[in-house]
Amino acid sequence: MDILNKHIVITGAARGLGFTMAEHLMAKGAVVSIVDIDPEAVAAAATKLSQGGKAFGYVANVADEASVETMFEAMKQDHDQIDGLINNAGILRDGLLVKQRDGQLTKMPLSQWQSVIDVNLTGVFLCGRETAAWMIEKETQGVIINISSIAKAGNIGQSNYSAAKAGVSAMSVTWAKELARYGIRVADIAPGFIETEMTNAMKPEAKERVGKMVPLGEWGKPVHIAQGAVFIFENDYYSGRTLEIDAALRL
Template sequence: MQLKDSVIIVTGGGQGLGRAMAEYLASQGARLALVDLGQERLDEAVAACKTAGGDARGYVCNVANEDQVSDMVNQVATDFGTINGLINNAGILRDGLLLKQKDGEIQKMSLTQWQSVIDVNLTGVFLSTREVAAKMIELGSKGLIINISSISRAGNVGQTNYSAAKAGVAAMTVGWAKELARYGIRVAGIAPGFIETEMTGSMKPEALEKMTAGIPLKRMGQPQEIAHSAAYLFENDYFTGRILELDGGLRL
């Protein structure tokens, strides 16, 4: 797949990994539809993509809302004339232990903590993929859908909700690759380890230091390294149904 002039939707494209991937793809001539919740960040990301050399537009959309996702995909197809790819990157964290005993009382992860992460990180991927794939088939376009999973899909302390969602994303990637291949649509995944983003930047310094010490390469990954890998997946037409692990050799 040629990146130049390809139309690619990036959810969570207003910041972090999403913006980094969008800017890199724009530098290769791709046309980006950036999806996020905040208009201000979208505007900044769109401007950055244009500066990098690609066309871009922003779309305010909650990926956990079925109607909003459907409307967004239809609008992107109208604005750009086609859709060639999707990066399911939007995600949130609501970390916490399943149970924690404090002062003789047991504190529990709330259903809200669980459901909010499942809604965005798992259901959002399902809805976005379903609508984009349907539109691509309708338009007769071929391309790639990338799902952003995580090293935490193997299970991580304090991330019951996040790990469950990212494991589900990895499993859906394999199934969808088999289902959609007949339409010329590939589906692949990227499972980042710990990457320097706003999300990890909010962690306590001592926690970051301890985490980094356990990475064989002794450093966190850079957003540009994930972006470069996303571009590789788009350009390699024989990569499908697999998860690309980018974690510096770390195993949880």
């Protein structure tokens, strides 16, 4: 797919990885719609992005069906079609399944599990469903990219996150098979350790320790993920697979 003038939607794009992907795609001529839950952040990000091209901002809670459907209806008033979607919105609520300290046993609350599943898995389902329906309605041969994680293989302290990201990868394969008949490609990207606002909040010693785990010896940059997204968009024979961008790190 030629990215020039294509309408690409990115969730969780008011900041961080999503914002960088929006910048990178706009630099290649895409018309970008960013989606996030914070109205002020969306407005500020859309204004900043519009300095380098054409950007639109929409507010939605990707974990809420009515909110997603309302947002897509509003988007249809501004755009005739959707050519691409990057399901990037996600949250972290890390914690051990159970933990015992000083004779005291604690368990991960259901709410901590559910909040991550709602955003990181259900949100991908809802936005993917609405995008696929719009593409089929307009007979658009588009692309859906879901952001997974190498944590999909399982990672200590991330029962909720790992389960959600494994589900994202499985859905990507399923959708690729189901939607191929309409000319719609689907793939997912599994980043390794990437420098974002979320990871920058880690303690310096923890960041240094993580960096030493990576065979290449350093954290990835958001632009590395953006470059991966461009590859998937532009390679018309890539579908149903996970693009792992982790500098040879496998959890």
